[in-house]
Every structure is written in structure tokens, then in C-alpha cells.
Amino acid sequence: MDYYQVLGVGRKASSSEIKKAYKRLARKCHPDLNPGNRAAEEQFKRITEAYDVLSDSEKRKRYDQGGSHSSGPGFTPPGAGGFGPGFPSGFEFDAGGLGRGFTDIFEEIFNPSQGQRRRDPAPGEDRIYPIRIGFFDALRGLSTTLDLEGEIACPDCGGTGSVRSARSQVCPDCGGIGTIQRIGGRIRFTSECRRCGGTGKLSEESCHRCGGSGTIVRRERIQVQIPPGVDTGSRVRLVGKGRAGTLGGPPGDLYIQVQVEPHPFFARAGDQILCTVPISFSEAALGARVEVPTIDGGSTIRIPPGTQSGQKLRLKGKGAPSLKGVGRGDQIVEVKVLTPEVRDERARALLKELGERDRADLRGHLKPHS
Known part of the structure; x- marks a missing residue:
């Protein structure tokens, strides 16, 4: 055969x-x-x-x-x-x-x-705890306290749900004989009882503290350190602070999910800080040095002559801290050229004179489709 x-x-x-x-x-x-x-x-x-x-x-x-x-x-x-x-x-x-x-x-x-x-020990599920923090707290980092409530492994039974008993008891699955029998017609199938391992007896009983569930509910206050440079969507992992495992399995992890409040002037793009700064018509045309707010306070930036509205200038090293712990990003300054208001006849005359001096055809390249 x-x-x-x-x-x-x-x-x-x-x-x-x-x-x-x-x-x-x-x-x-x-x-x-x-x-x-x-x-x-x-x-x-x-x-x-x-x-x-x-x-x-x-x-x-x-x-x-x-x-x-x-x-x-x-x-x-x-x-x-x-x-x-x-x-x-x-x-x-x-x-x-x-x-x-x-x-x-x-x-x-x-x-x-x-x-x-019949289940084997299994790790607990991870938990997510959302937290909302201010714009500058995200840049500088902060230490905060969280009040948590959740299931943890029962300390009396180690999460198994059962404890050793001084008095053994008859296995309820096999009735103490150590084997399980199933009958189908003239056929009798016999196998070893998996619950007691064939001994017919159990030397464990349900844990009195957790009632056999293996977990208890506990309130806990923990101190959490939010690192500098986090942004909306960032997660801070706390190992072993998730849901309790089953049958003595390891607990899951807790993830602090960060949401950063918006700022009225600054914006974020990774480790770059973005802002828009208005400049005058004359500053754009002639060039200037202007004071620009930064997350550290302020810094002077040079406006080149002939700067156009929407042009972006860079302040190196003035951005957000890197989450990798090394260096900082840049601050990107977008300039917005403001059109001057004509407040009197003198201003009107000066602008008219300027227009007559500058006779460049700004729209000569714009031609309709033939």
C-alpha cells in the first residue's frame, strides 16, 4: 500500500x-x-x-x-x-x-x-486616548496628567482567572474519568479530556477577586511627557497601558493621539512654520528690512527690491523642532504686497507720474486664441 x-x-x-x-x-x-x-x-x-x-x-x-x-x-x-x-x-x-x-x-x-x-493566553488590545493641546505646547513639549479608567490584569490571579486550590475538584467536562466519549451509532470515540489533561481532577478554582474574568477595573492617574515637535495626528506610545490580556496574556499599549489647536498667525507643514506678512508698495519696489514674528519672538528678514506679492522668503532654523530630536525646520514667510490708498491729490499726482515713467507693456504677452 x-x-x-x-x-x-x-x-x-x-x-x-x-x-x-x-x-x-x-x-x-x-x-x-x-x-x-x-x-x-x-x-x-x-x-x-x-x-x-x-x-x-x-x-x-x-x-x-x-x-x-x-x-x-x-x-x-x-x-x-x-x-x-x-x-x-x-x-x-x-x-x-x-x-x-x-x-x-x-x-x-x-x-x-x-x-x-479553550483559549490560549492572548495580548490585550491597544487603546487610543485623544488629547488636544495648544499650538505652542506642541512646539515646546509639555508634561500633562491623564486620568485613565480601564481593565487591567487581576493582580491576585495574574490574569488567568483561576488560582490554586488546596482542595482538588472533579473535572466538570469529563466527570472525573479523564476521557471524553462520543457515540455515533455503534461507534464510540474516546479522547483525552483537554481541560484536566486526563487526570480527571482540577486543582484550580475561580479567582474570587475578579470572579474568573482575569481582569479588574482600575482608575489610574499617570504623568505623560509630550515631546517637542508633535503635530495633529502624532501618537505618543505608552507600553503596557492598554487593555488587559486574556488568560494572563500581556497588556496592550496606550496611544496618546494628539490634536493641535490652530494658531491665528502661524501654520504648520511638518517641521516648517508658515506665515504671511504684509509689506508696502514701496518696500516691495525698493526693498527693505522688516520685522517678522517667529515662534521664538521675532526676527528681521530682508525684502529684496522688486519683490512680488506671493513671493516666499525663508528664515532658516526658525521652524518647528524635529521629532527625531535633531535640529529645527525653517520658517517660510509669504509676502503680500498691499496696494496703497490714494488719500490726497499729492499722492494721486505721484502715482500718476510713476505710471508715466513706467511704460512697460505688462499685458503684451496676453493674446486671445486664434
Whole structure:
């Protein structure tokens, strides 16, 4: 008998592929699912023999080399003495005799809800705590206090929900016998009780403090340091301050999500500070040095002669601190040239004279489409 052909896999199949093929075939022809079907019983016997060999690395190696192995013609799986014709009292299958791998597979096939109920320790979920801070607080950083309320791992049981008991109790899943039996027609399927590990007894009881949930609610006041340079959308991570894990798993993290209040004059673009500064017609035409507000107070910037409205000038190193902790960005100053108001006849005459001196055709390049 070719074990690879029985399971429908190639000779180079991985262990996971072999297990997957066996599970698929076991669901199809297991005696519990095919009561009275002799062909299904024989097929189940063959695939179980094949899986017993191919799932064990040593047995598979000997089989591939053409050597001996524990299975062969007339093979009867451990605990399956009832296989074959003429069994008057039904067939008893002991999955425990085939090892944990078989037990796990049959648990998935016959009692998937049982597998879902048993959980392993899992990490807790992360939490997000929004915080709104001022524009200059974001630039300089600040220390703030947060009042938090949430679930933490119960300190009495470590988050498992159970504690050691001086007095053992009978396992409620198996009734103290250490095995779980399921009956389908003439077939009785027996497997080791997963809850008590086959001992039939439990030496733990529910934690009295958390009632078995593994978590308690606690109010906590913590000090948080917001670093300089944060902006809207920035997150500050506090490790282990998230939701409690399940069954003793590690807690999640807490993320302080920052929202920065807008400023009436300054704006942010990463580590750059943006602002708009008005200048006069004469300052734009002749050039000047003007005082510009900065986040540090103020700085003088040079307006080149002939500056146009909307032109941007740069103040190096006057921007926001870098979140990387090194250096600062720049401040970008956009100038806005203000058109002067004609307040008297003298001003009107000067502007008219200026216009006559400057006879450049400013719109000569604007031509309609032909």
C-alpha cells in the first residue's frame, strides 16, 4: 500500500500538507459519520495507518527508505481493536493511543466548539486616548496628567482567572474519568479530556477577586511627557497601558493621539512654520528690512527690491523642532504686497507720474486664441 497515494499527496509533501489531507479524508470517511458503511470503515483504517507513518518523521524516513515500520498489512490503530468484520458490540476508537496530533484533529472534526472554547493566553488590545493641546505646547513639549479608567490584569490571579486550590475538584467536562466519549451509532470515540489533561481532577478554582474574568477595573492617574515637535495626528506610545490580556496574556499599549489647536498667525507643514506678512508698495519696489514674528519672538528678514506679492522668503532654523530630536525646520514667510490708498491729490499726482515713467507693456504677452 502506497501511503502517499492513500492520502492523495506527493512524496515531497510537507507535514502540514499531509495533515490537511488526512483531516479532509477523515471528515469524509470516519465511522462516526458513516454508521454501517463498511467501505468507509476500511478506508478510514487505511488513511489512519498512512497518517500514523507519514506524520512521524522517523517512521516516514524508514518508509521512504523501504525499511520497516510499526505499521503494515493487517495494521490495527491503537485502541481500535473493533475494526473489521463482525464486531458485535460496536467499535471503540481511542484517539489518545495515537498521540496528541490525532486527538487534536478529531477534536476539530467532531467538536469544533470545544476547540473554540479553550483559549490560549492572548495580548490585550491597544487603546487610543485623544488629547488636544495648544499650538505652542506642541512646539515646546509639555508634561500633562491623564486620568485613565480601564481593565487591567487581576493582580491576585495574574490574569488567568483561576488560582490554586488546596482542595482538588472533579473535572466538570469529563466527570472525573479523564476521557471524553462520543457515540455515533455503534461507534464510540474516546479522547483525552483537554481541560484536566486526563487526570480527571482540577486543582484550580475561580479567582474570587475578579470572579474568573482575569481582569479588574482600575482608575489610574499617570504623568505623560509630550515631546517637542508633535503635530495633529502624532501618537505618543505608552507600553503596557492598554487593555488587559486574556488568560494572563500581556497588556496592550496606550496611544496618546494628539490634536493641535490652530494658531491665528502661524501654520504648520511638518517641521516648517508658515506665515504671511504684509509689506508696502514701496518696500516691495525698493526693498527693505522688516520685522517678522517667529515662534521664538521675532526676527528681521530682508525684502529684496522688486519683490512680488506671493513671493516666499525663508528664515532658516526658525521652524518647528524635529521629532527625531535633531535640529529645527525653517520658517517660510509669504509676502503680500498691499496696494496703497490714494488719500490726497499729492499722492494721486505721484502715482500718476510713476505710471508715466513706467511704460512697460505688462499685458503684451496676453493674446486671445486664434
